[in-house]
Amino acid sequence: MKKIVELFSWLFIACLLYDCHAGDRADVMTEVTVRVFMDSLVAVKQQSYQIKFHNQNTRVTTIRNSISSSSYSDQLLRGLYDVQVEGTLLLDNGERVWVRGSATEQEFLSSESSCEIHLVRMQ
Incomplete structure (x- = not known):
């Protein structure tokens, strides 16, 4: 009985370790x-x-x-995301402005996903 409990304990630990490394698998990632x-x-x-x-x-x-560009791609785990963007722009007239934008509850579930964020000028 003790051997069976020990075996199940090791199997449980192995399953946990496998789940921790699931991010390495392509089927759980999205571009x-x-x-x-x-x-x-x-x-x-x-x-x-x-x-x-x-x-x-x-x-x-x-x-x-x-x-430094208006389009950025990355590999992420599939899921439901909130995306926030914050930064600065240097305009042609020499003015530097601070901008922010966000998109909530974005579903990145397929192998390729996209998100558009409209930035707002902050004062």
Whole structure:
């Protein structure tokens, strides 16, 4: 009886370890593309963003810094996400502005997912 309990204990531990490494498997990952938009009368010369992906299923937040284009792709675990973007823009007229935007409850469930975020100028 003791051997059977020990065997089941080891099987349980092995299952837990397998689940912890499930992120390495392609069938649980999604290629997420985030596109940011800003309504501005002046053209943008340079941009720098931070993107936060908060997985509501696992409660894990993935942060990506120094994004310098209006489109960004990343590999994430499939799930329900809140996405926040914050950064600065250097406009052609020399003005530097701080911008923010977010999208809540984004379902990234297929092998490829996308999200559009409209940025708002902060004062």
